[in-house]
Amino acid sequence: xxxxxxxxxxxxxxxxxxxxxISLEVNKGxxxxxxxxxxSGKSTLLRCINLLEQIDQGRITVEGDIMxxxxxxxxxxxxxxxxxxxxxxxxxxxxxxxxxxxxxxxLRNITEAPIHVAGMNRKEAENMALExxxxxxxxxxxxxxxxxxxxxxxxxxxxxxxxxxxxxxxFFDEPTSALDPELTVExxxxxxxxxxxxxxxxxxxxxxxxxxxxxxxxxxxxxGQIIEQGSPQEIFSNPSNERTRTFLGNFKD
Amino acid sequence: MFGIxxxxxxxRLSGLLYSGTLTTVKIFFLTLIFSxxxxxxxxxxxxxxRKWISGPIKLYILIMRGTPLLLQIIFIYFAPFYMxxxxxxxNLDRFxxxxxxxxxxxxxxxxxxxxxxxxxxxxxxxxxxxxxxFTRTQTFLRIILPQVIKRILPPVSNEVITLLKDTAxxxxxxxxxxxxxxxxxxxxxxxxxPIFVAGLFYLLMNWVVTKVFHKAEKKLSxxx
Ligand SMILES: Nc1ncnc2c1ncn2[C@@H]1O[C@H](COP(=O)(O)OP(=O)(O)OP(=O)(O)O)[C@@H](O)[C@H]1O
Ligand SMILES: [Mg+2]
Numbered sequence: 001x002x003x004x005x006x007x008x009x010x011x012x013x014x015x016x017x018x019x020x021x022i023s024l025e026v027n028k029g030x031x032x033x034x035x036x037x038x039x040s041g042k043s044t045l046l047r048c049i050n051l052l053e054q055i056d057q058g059r060i061t062v063e064g065d066i067m068x069x070x071x072x073x074x075x076x077x078x079x080x081x082x083x084x085x086x087x088x089x090x091x092x093x094x095x096x097x098x099x100x101x102x103x104x105x106x107l108r109n110i111t112e113a114p115i116h117v118a119g120m121n122r123k124e125a126e127n128m129a130l131e132x133x134x135x136x137x138x139x140x141x142x143x144x145x146x147x148x149x150x151x152x153x154x155x156x157x158x159x160x161x162x163x164x165x166x167x168x169x170x171f172f173d174e175p176t177s178a179l180d181p182e183l184t185v186e187x188x189x190x191x192x193x194x195x196x197x198x199x200x201x202x203x204x205x206x207x208x209x210x211x212x213x214x215x216x217x218x219x220x221x222x223x224g225q226i227i228e229q230g231s232p233q234e235i236f237s238n239p240s241n242e243r244t245r246t247f248l249g250n251f252k253d
Numbered sequence: 254m255f256g257i258x259x260x261x262x263x264x265r266l267s268g269l270l271y272s273g274t275l276t277t278v279k280i281f282f283l284t285l286i287f288s289x290x291x292x293x294x295x296x297x298x299x300x301x302x303r304k305w306i307s308g309p310i311k312l313y314i315l316i317m318r319g320t321p322l323l324l325q326i327i328f329i330y331f332a333p334f335y336m337x338x339x340x341x342x343x344n345l346d347r348f349x350x351x352x353x354x355x356x357x358x359x360x361x362x363x364x365x366x367x368x369x370x371x372x373x374x375x376x377x378x379x380x381x382x383x384x385x386x387f388t389r390t391q392t393f394l395r396i397i398l399p400q401v402i403k404r405i406l407p408p409v410s411n412e413v414i415t416l417l418k419d420t421a422x423x424x425x426x427x428x429x430x431x432x433x434x435x436x437x438x439x440x441x442x443x444x445x446x447p448i449f450v451a452g453l454f455y456l457l458m459n460w461v462v463t464k465v466f467h468k469a470e471k472k473l474s475x476x477x
Contacts, residue, residue, distance in 0.1 A: 095380070095381065099377035100381075101381070102476045103399045103403070112385075113385035113387065116391060145476045146476070147476050162384075
């Protein structure tokens with residue numbers, strides 16, 4: 001079943017085209033790793049899909065429901081704001097630098113949206129949050145504040161916070177780039193766990209070993225385009241494109 | 254040593270200073286009650302993308318901060334009388350005029366503090382909230398504002414301390430606040446004592462203000 005379909009997405013900043021017609025599909029339960037050099041537009045792609053940036057052109061469909069549709073000349077498709085909001089709630093995004101709410105405890109970081117956006121009752125939300133924290137190996141930190149946590153712990157709370165809204169697809173933008181190597185491990189472990197549960201995920205990452213091991217499919221982006229995609233096997237062992245080879249060459253040690 | 258002559262003077266002075274202090278404190282609190290929320294609205298308006306909102310509000314801030322508060326008090330007190338056409342002239346109550354002038358003036362200062370505080374919150378907070386589905390109002394009230402309050406407490410406490418002392422300016426339109434009362438009494442009994450005591454009163458009140466803000470800062474120090 002198709003969870004996400006992006007068609008011909010175009011996005012420019014200040015007249016400079018950053019995404020030049022990206023098309024991509026993600027199926028249910030699939031883990032897609034997005035790799036590519038710095039500035040290739042990986043973050044911009046995730047931000048567009050999660051409606052943090054307005055796209056110039058293209059169509060984004062979530063589980064068959066059109067969330068955004070803009071074409072040159074035609075302008076924006078008439079989709080009510082209410083409908084867009086509902087569809088967007090099926091997407092979750094985990095940021096590189098966590099963006100936890102510093103004034104809320106760990107527990108409240110997780111329960112705030114389920115309670116005030118999804119309308120869940122407090123008790124229920126807290127139980128769910130504690131379960132998620134258990135899964136993240138952080139149960140004892142429920143009452144702590146983000147400033148009392150390590151980066152790795154913060155990122156795991158951020159993942160729990162996103163999961164609490166029960167998204168159908170979870171996006172990660174370099175979830176470990178802000179972390180020391182030893183803290184990277186614990187975050188990747190959690191993402192592996194989610195993959196094993198067949199959570200649909202799109203992970204932008206510089207961790208090639210992780211991509212190779214966890215992803216069902218790897219997408220290589222450069223200069224705002226998808227250059228190549230395929231199984232980790234295909235991309236890492238036998239890339240067909242020259243640019244992919246050059247990029248991956250930088251990671252060989 | 255201050256030339257106080259006897260008990261009667263002391264008792265009389267206490268009563269006078271008490272009534273003066275009451276006026277001072279009333280203006281102080283009323284100004285806070287009106288200028289803090291107004292300041293927040295002004296702050297939001299001044300950073301609005303709509304020019305017809307932000308333009309006039311920026312002009313208002315410029316005028317309030319660019320002209321003497323003393324002048325504003327006089328202006329607001331006399332303007333309804335001198336500027337309205339014959340037959341519609343209003344004699345504004347002194348006390349009301351003072352509170353209006355102070356509220357408008359302090360709202361401008363608070364607005365600039367709020368604006369700085371709001372702008373200091375990282376964009377990531379808005380993005381995280383938006384991805385989780387919070388509305389703009391929820392985001393502001395639940396996520397942004399609490400963090401802003403923590404950051405602006407120190408500059409706000411400075412402003413509040415200044416406000417308490419500035420209340421002495423209302424004597425220009427004939428309001429008998431603490432300092433005015435003390436001055437009158439000083440010239441009546443040829444003594445500097447009432448001025449000195451009035452000073453102690455201001456100091457005591459601002460000591461309380463300082464304490465309150467320290468308490469608030471401490472209460473919010475549970476996170477960074
Ligand atoms: N808000 C913005 N305004 C202007 N330019 C932007 C904006 N956001 C991104 N860009 C530009 O878009 C290009 C792609 O940026 P993006 O962050 O998507 O790259 P990336 O692939 O995620 O890189 P990295 O691996 O360094 O995170 C960059 O040249 C960047 O400068
Ligand atoms: Mg990026």
